[in-house]
Amino acid sequence: MKGTRIDSGQIASLGATALLSAVLFYSGFFTFLFAVPVQVAWTRHGMQRGVSAAGITGLLILVSHAVQAVRLTGGASGLVLVDALMPLGLLGGLVIFNGARQYPWWLRLLAGGALALAGAFPSLRIIAMLGQENGEVTQQFSSMLAMMGIEHGQTAWIALVRRVVLNSVGIALVAGIAANWWLGTGIVLRSRGTSVTLRGVSVPEQLIWMVIGGLAIILMTWVSGADRLAPLGWNLFLVGGFLFALQGVGVIQHLLYRRGLAQQGERWVLTVLLVGLFIPGINIVVAGGLPLLGMSELWIDFKRGERYEGNSE
Numbered sequence: 001m002k003g004t005r006i007d008s009g010q011i012a013s014l015g016a017t018a019l020l021s022a023v024l025f026y027s028g029f030f031t032f033l034f035a036v037p038v039q040v041a042w043t044r045h046g047m048q049r050g051v052s053a054a055g056i057t058g059l060l061i062l063v064s065h066a067v068q069a070v071r072l073t074g075g076a077s078g079l080v081l082v083d084a085l086m087p088l089g090l091l092g093g094l095v096i097f098n099g100a101r102q103y104p105w106w107l108r109l110l111a112g113g114a115l116a117l118a119g120a121f122p123s124l125r126i127i128a129m130l131g132q133e134n135g136e137v138t139q140q141f142s143s144m145l146a147m148m149g150i151e152h153g154q155t156a157w158i159a160l161v162r163r164v165v166l167n168s169v170g171i172a173l174v175a176g177i178a179a180n181w182w183l184g185t186g187i188v189l190r191s192r193g194t195s196v197t198l199r200g201v202s203v204p205e206q207l208i209w210m211v212i213g214g215l216a217i218i219l220m221t222w223v224s225g226a227d228r229l230a231p232l233g234w235n236l237f238l239v240g241g242f243l244f245a246l247q248g249v250g251v252i253q254h255l256l257y258r259r260g261l262a263q264q265g266e267r268w269v270l271t272v273l274l275v276g277l278f279i280p281g282i283n284i285v286v287a288g289g290l291p292l293l294g295m296s297e298l299w300i301d302f303k304r305g306e307r308y309e310g311n312s313e
Contacts, residue, residue: 014049017041018056025061025087032176034087035094039184042098050098054091061087082122089119093177106203106243113174113239120169127165163230170235171242178246186267195267198250199257203243205298210240211291245287247294249273254304 017037025034038057042050065084093112100108142158186196217233220226252273253266276286297304 010049014041014052014056017053018060021053021057022060022064025057026064033180033183035091035176035180036184036187038091039094039098039180040187043185043188047099051095054095058088058091082126086116086120086123089116090173090176090180092116092119093173094180097177097181104204105201106207109174109177109243110239112177113170116173116177117170120173124166124169127162166231167234168238169231171238174239174242178242182270197253197266198246198270199254199266199304201246201250202297202304203247203294207240207243208295208298210236211244211295214238214240241291244292244294245290247297248290248292249294250304251293251297251302254302 017040020037021034024030024037027034035054035057038050038053041053062084065081069081093114093116096112096115097105097108100111103111182196189195214233214236217229218237221230221233249270253261253269256269257266273286273290276282
């Protein structure tokens with residue numbers, strides 16, 4: 001009887017977690033962070049609860065999209081179903097990042113991002129066709145721009161949206177997995193009197209070729225005009241830069257820690273840096289400076305060790 005009550009409580013907890021994640025996903029404002037409750041469940045209760053929470057959340061999103069698709073007609077119903085694959089891919093990426101602990105964090109993050117990208121691929125194919133033909137998707141997007149008061153120059157706007165989405169989808173998905181992990185894990189660790197730290201975070205020096213290769217492709221597209229390769233170059237460049245940016249944050253935390261910064265104060269380092277990304281002028285310094293600081297460790301020994309108090313995973 002006691003076991004039944006525990007099982008019922010676990011089911012209720014999983015249902016509440018999945019429902020909260022689904023609500024966050026459809027909220028609009030917190031869509032990017034919809035998997036934080038799933039990560040909280042994983043960090044607090046372990047792999048089984050985490051995988052279950054991710055699975056139930058994905059099921060709720062899929063069912064909700066299916067209900068919306070039934071109410072629509074024509075190609076719009078198919079678009080709604082395809083749209084459900086992106087959050088499912090991100091949830092799968094979060095599971096990979098949490099579950100494959102035998103591999104380095106950067107490899108798990110790239111693998112999780114690759115799975116999330118696979119889920120987003122059908123939607124990306126549709127976005128790639130925006131403005132290329134006078135299809136249903138282009139007409140719907142034009143109607144949306146008109147509702148926003150943009151009635152002139154829609155072709156240029158559509159081309160800009162297509163270029164930005166295709167060029168930055170990789171870093172959006174990788175950063176999404178990292179952000180949901182960081183916030184969810186941080187919530188649990190703060191309740192235990194500790195905090196997430198990136199002081200021990202480092203990437204292998206070979207990943208600099210990911211940044212260099214991406215930059216080379218970008219320059220090649222500018223010279224040759226072969227725009228089809230531009231998304232590949234930008235995604236390699238931005239994702240590689242993001243990994244080195246995390247290393248840069250670790251370097252800053254390490255230097256401040258050596259000067260007496262309390263462990264609980266380390267989380268404010270990343271908070272201040274994130275706020276700086278939204279301040280004009282400062283955001284350029286933060287976005288460019290963090291990756292460069294991380295890359296500088298290829299030549300500068302900041303004497304960072306692997307054994308730190310707290311949690312860097």
